[in-house]
Amino acid sequence: MTEATMTIENKTGIHARPAAVFVQTAGRFKSKLQIEAKGKTVDAKSILMIMSMGLVNGTEIKIIADGPDEDEALKALTELVASKFGEE
Numbered sequence: 001m002t003e004a005t006m007t008i009e010n011k012t013g014i015h016a017r018p019a020a021v022f023v024q025t026a027g028r029f030k031s032k033l034q035i036e037a038k039g040k041t042v043d044a045k046s047i048l049m050i051m052s053m054g055l056v057n058g059t060e061i062k063i064i065a066d067g068p069d070e071d072e073a074l075k076a077l078t079e080l081v082a083s084k085f086g087e088e
Helices: 015-025 047-052 070-082
Strands: 002-007 034-036 038-043 059-066
Touching: 015 047, 015 070, 038 047, 047 059, 059 070
Parallel strands: none
Antiparallel strands: 002 059, 034 038, 034 059
């Protein structure tokens, strides 16, 4: 298992489009992927679960990867968050 803590930096937070991109990226990997924030942990491959978290600008999240391709998955997802989902 591997994990990374990051802060949501894009102005609009994780709304429908970035959530869809995140889920699409997470879906490419076999590992179990989760997002932990605000005391909740959800499946990073579920757009509904991610949207339900209300991840706004400044929210600290932990991305957790556990499985055969966990390192590649974590790298891809942290790069996506760091790029502000290509929005800015």
